[in-house]
Amino acid sequence: GAGVSQTPSNKVTEKGKYVELRCDPISGHTALYWYRQSLGQGPEFLIYFQGTGAADDSGLPNDRFFAVRPEGSVSTLKIQRTERGDSAVYLCASSNYSGASTDTQYFGPGTRLTVL
Amino acid sequence: SQQGEEDPQALSIQEGENATMNCSYKTSINNLQWYRQNSGRGLVHLILIRSNEREKHSGRLRVTLDTSKKSSSLLITASRAADTASYFCATVTNTGNQFYFGTGTSLTVIP
Numbered sequence: 001g002a003g004v005s006q007t008p009s010n011k012v013t014e015k016g017k018y019v020e021l022r023c024d025p026i027s028g029h030t031a032l033y034w035y036r037q038s039l040g041q042g043p044e045f046l047i048y049f050q051g052t053g054a055a056d057d058s059g060l061p062n063d064r065f066f067a068v069r070p071e072g073s074v075s076t077l078k079i080q081r082t083e084r085g086d087s088a089v090y091l092c093a094s095s096n097y098s099g100a101s102t103d104t105q106y107f108g109p110g111t112r113l114t115v116l
Numbered sequence: 117s118q119q120g121e122e123d124p125q126a127l128s129i130q131e132g133e134n135a136t137m138n139c140s141y142k143t144s145i146n147n148l149q150w151y152r153q154n155s156g157r158g159l160v161h162l163i164l165i166r167s168n169e170r171e172k173h174s175g176r177l178r179v180t181l182d183t184s185k186k187s188s189s190l191l192i193t194a195s196r197a198a199d200t201a202s203y204f205c206a207t208v209t210n211t212g213n214q215f216y217f218g219t220g221t222s223l224t225v226i227p
Contacts, residue, residue, distance in 0.1 A: 104164070
């Protein structure tokens with residue numbers, strides 16, 4: 001079946017603009033994660049959804065970042081008033097969360113965000 | 117903040133040689149997972165080792181875990197050019213909600 005998909009693959013925007021990044025998880029996966037990866041670094045946790053609710057949003061850097069998952073499948077990461085420091089690759093992952101921490105996460109290819 | 121730290125940051129070896137990467141972490145974990153990332157692509161899960169396990173094998177991969185030293189190693193035997201990628205360890209807490217990734221090891225296998 002299809003893996004995790006993310007759109008767009010690349011997004012270039014100007015400082016101060018609003019952007020939305022979309023993630024389509026693997027069908028049936030209840031858990032969805034957003035990460036941010038800067039050049040030369042490992043992914044940094046942003047937020048985790050179990051179903052429609054954000055179970056853990058402690059990784060969101062500030063209130064300019066917000067994510068939703070209204071129907072428990074597709075998720076949108078929203079960034080307001082973008083800053084140059086927001087430039088990174090934003091990765092989405094999903095898992096068939098069974099309640100065990102051993103669940104494997106399946107990653108999408110990421111969206112490369114560039115803020116000019 | 118990232119919990120894991122891999123070393124070396126970069127590793128270059130000849131095809132056929134073994135590659136060893138190490139990961140150190142800071143707090144108690146439920147399990148530790150290794151991922152691979154090709155340039156410009158997403159991460160791919162390689163292997164998981166639970167906190168009560170000491171060693172695990174999968175094909176050409178061998179992972180060890182020493183919880184007393186809070187460290188893990190990934191060994192790739194008989195490396196191939198196609199193994200060229202970045203490798204990350206991810207520690208998972210008991211809640212399982214957050215994966216803490218390290219800074220990664222960039223492996224280059226020269227044909």
